Amino acid sequence: MIKHLIGLGVLLAIGMTYPAIFPNNLTIAISVLLFAGWATSWDLLGGWNGQVSLGHASFVGLGAYFVAIGQSQFGLAPWWTMAMAAAVAAVLAYFWGWLTFSLRGPYFSLSTIAVAEILRLVAINEEWLTGGATGVFIATLPEPFGVDLFSRTAQFYMALAFAGVVIATVIVVSRARFGYQLRAVREDEDSAMAAGIDPTATKLKAFMLSAALTSIGGGIYGIVLAFIEPHVIFALLLSVQIALTAIIGGRGTIWGPAVGALVLIGAGEIFRTTFAEANMLIYGILILVVVLFVPRGIVGELARRHIRRLYAKRA
Amino acid sequence: MAGLDIFLQNIANGVLMGGVYALIGIGLTLVFGVMRTINFAHGDFVVLGMYSAVLFNALLGWDPYLSLVLAMPIGFFAGVIVERFILSRVIDAPPESALLATLGISLIIGNAILLTFGGEPRSVQVSYASSTFSIAGVNVSMVLLLAGIATVIMIAALYALLNRTEVGRAIRGTAENRLGAELVGIDTRRIHSIVFGLGVMLAVMAGVTLIPLLFATPTNTGAVFTLKAFVVTVLGGLGNVGAAIAGGILLGVVEVLGASYFMSEYREAYGLIAFLLILLFRPEGLFGRTVKRV
Numbered sequence: 350m351i352k353h354l355i356g357l358g359v360l361l362a363i364g365m366t367y368p369a370i371f372p373n374n375l376t377i378a379i380s381v382l383l384f385a386g387w388a389t390s391w392d393l394l395g396g397w398n399g400q401v402s403l404g405h406a407s408f409v410g411l412g413a414y415f416v417a418i419g420q421s422q423f424g425l426a427p428w429w430t431m432a433m434a435a436a437v438a439a440v441l442a443y444f445w446g447w448l449t450f451s452l453r454g455p456y457f458s459l460s461t462i463a464v465a466e467i468l469r470l471v472a473i474n475e476e477w478l479t480g481g482a483t484g485v486f487i488a489t490l491p492e493p494f495g496v497d498l499f500s501r502t503a504q505f506y507m508a509l510a511f512a513g514v515v516i517a518t519v520i521v522v523s524r525a526r527f528g529y530q531l532r533a534v535r536e537d538e539d540s541a542m543a544a545g546i547d548p549t550a551t552k553l554k555a556f557m558l559s560a561a562l563t564s565i566g567g568g569i570y571g572i573v574l575a576f577i578e579p580h581v582i583f584a585l586l587l588s589v590q591i592a593l594t595a596i597i598g599g600r601g602t603i604w605g606p607a608v609g610a611l612v613l614i615g616a617g618e619i620f621r622t623t624f625a626e627a628n629m630l631i632y633g634i635l636i637l638v639v640v641l642f643v644p645r646g647i648v649g650e651l652a653r654r655h656i657r658r659l660y661a662k663r664a
Numbered sequence: 665m666a667g668l669d670i671f672l673q674n675i676a677n678g679v680l681m682g683g684v685y686a687l688i689g690i691g692l693t694l695v696f697g698v699m700r701t702i703n704f705a706h707g708d709f710v711v712l713g714m715y716s717a718v719l720f721n722a723l724l725g726w727d728p729y730l731s732l733v734l735a736m737p738i739g740f741f742a743g744v745i746v747e748r749f750i751l752s753r754v755i756d757a758p759p760e761s762a763l764l765a766t767l768g769i770s771l772i773i774g775n776a777i778l779l780t781f782g783g784e785p786r787s788v789q790v791s792y793a794s795s796t797f798s799i800a801g802v803n804v805s806m807v808l809l810l811a812g813i814a815t816v817i818m819i820a821a822l823y824a825l826l827n828r829t830e831v832g833r834a835i836r837g838t839a840e841n842r843l844g845a846e847l848v849g850i851d852t853r854r855i856h857s858i859v860f861g862l863g864v865m866l867a868v869m870a871g872v873t874l875i876p877l878l879f880a881t882p883t884n885t886g887a888v889f890t891l892k893a894f895v896v897t898v899l900g901g902l903g904n905v906g907a908a909i910a911g912g913i914l915l916g917v918v919e920v921l922g923a924s925y926f927m928s929e930y931r932e933a934y935g936l937i938a939f940l941l942i943l944l945f946r947p948e949g950l951f952g953r954t955v956k957r958v
Contacts, residue, residue, distance in 0.1 A: 401760055401763075448940070448944065449940075449944075451944065452943060452944070454758075454759045454760060455702045455759050455760060455763045456943060458760075458763060459702070459894055459898075459943070460940060460943055460944075462891065462894075463891075463936045463939050463940050463943075464940070466891065466932070466933075466936055467933050467936050467937065470929075470930055470932060470933045473929075474927075474929040474930065585887050586883070586887075589767065589771075593764075593767075596764065626778060626783060627775035627776075627778040627779045628775075629771050629774070629775050629883075630771065630772060630775035630776065630779070632768075632771055633767075633768045633769070633770070633771030633772035633775065634768070634772060635768075636764055636765075636767060636768035636771070637750065637765060637768040637769070637772070639764075640754060640757075640761050640764050640765045640768065641750065641753055641754070641765070644757070644761065
């Protein structure tokens with residue numbers, strides 16, 4: 350755990366220098382960091398706990414809307430609204446999980462799509478709350494210590510901090526009692542129950558933590574976009590993208606989702622001119638490759654080989 | 665009286681729309697019933713059917729219903745190929761693997777269509793697209809009626825196939841107990857290929873039938889159809905082909921009545937709420953005795 354935390358610290362320190370070296374490529378770096386954070390949050394539930402959610406865009410949307418509406422209607426600063434969004438996301442996840450965790454495996458995944466679609470319809474239709482299908486615009490933002498939050502550099506550091514906090518959370522959780530409970534429930538709910546673990550309570554905690562973290566990233570995304578449309582931010586495709594990023598990178602590994610974000614957003618950027626809007630093609634092809642040939646994902650497979658090599662050396 | 669007229673019209677619209685939903689749903693439920701695979705790409709195969717009708721119309725000037733002659737066999741073989749090369753490899757993996765594999769197929773189909781046809785909506789203009797006739801003061805859309813007839817024919821044909829032929833017996837046997845079916849000499853791998861082929865064929869057929877009515881767009885419509893198909897099959901009972909009709913009609917009526925008597929902007933949500941309720945309280949479906957029947 351200490352090794353991973355030191356590694357994270359080194360990566361964050363290197364990341365801090367990025368805006369100075371590549372001042373013109375900040376937008377893509379922000380995407381990578383946000384997706385790394387979302388996919389890692391998703392992985393708390395989807396990887397460590399084995400509950401594949403296809404509705405995480407709801408929490409992204411929740412965070413973005415809290416920041417946008419808080420700012421434009423009530424003049425609340427983003428850090429307050431992000432904290433509120435995290436709390437509300439956790440409460441929402443509690444009820445959502447309470448409703449759907451009696452379903453197992455693919456049925457749970459299906460139910461998350463249904464709930465997320467209902468929330469999307471609410472965001473589109475309840476104009477008094479969300480501004481309806483036209484969306485919300487963030488016109489002004491406060492300037493804490495004279496920092497302009499509209500500048501890409503400031504947004505980069507926010508996204509970096511977000512990804513760092515989420516990965517640090519997962520590192521700590523992975524070695525905590527809670528982390529072992531998550532894995533026990535993933536492997537076999539009945540055996541976990543026999544060992545004195547309450548599977549539903551464990552799943553609920555994982556979902557709430559995952560949702561709260563995702564919504565904070567959503568708040569930052571709201572600031573980055575500055576204009577929020579429900580069709581974009583609550584889209585099923587965003588949920589799918591978050592889940593696939595984590596799965597392709599390596600489910601239930603600390604670094605997998607972040608590596609997935611780097612690979613997928615990077616690939617999307619490289620093929621952007623070839624595929625134009627059809628950039629989800631890469632996700633489709635890679636998820637097939639992962640399911641058929643490397644079921645552990647990129648990092649999971651590398652870790653497995655590494656461990657085998659260690660054993661081979663010892664023998 | 666006016667209220668009753670409107671009510672009857674709503675019921676008629678709901679039932680007709682439900683016929684289309686049922687047609688989309690049976691392929692999904694057949695595949696689930698036999699292979700235990702939730703096919704995420706089902707809606708994208710429906711969209712593929714829509715585009716095949718667009719293509720045949722543009723190249724050969726065919727009426728959508730005529731293009732079924734080519735589109736259905738092509739759909740069947742496409743399904744067989746997908747099953748052979750992708751799904752057969754994950755059939756014994758955890759159930760999520762199959763779900764993720766079909767999700768990948770769905771993304772590939774949707775984006776491949778986007779690359780070939782571009783993002784703008786496509787349709788086929790036919791003379792009867794908006795023609796209606798009325799029975800006892802209730803207006804009936806020609807296209808929806810044709811789709812309804814197609815559903816009935818398809819379900820009758822499927823019923824005959826499952827209950828009157830040797831392949832059908834093998835399919836039912838595989839659905840009931842795969843290991844047992846293998847023990848009595850059924851090649852269940854072949855059966856899986858056939859069933860997935862049939863599932864895709866039904867999806868393509870639904871797409872072709874729908875093209876005079878709806879615009880085809882590459883990525884969004886696929887997800888919408890997949891979701892509708894899920895709702896239909898879960899309402900009827902996953903894996904229960906006959907009940908898919910009832911599920912489809914129920915969805916159609918719930919949506920239309922919900923939209924006209926409560927809030928029309930939540931039309932899509934009523935089906936989803938019904939779906940969640942059924943999934944939570946009666947996962948075997950409204951009409952299913954067990955989950956395993958085909």
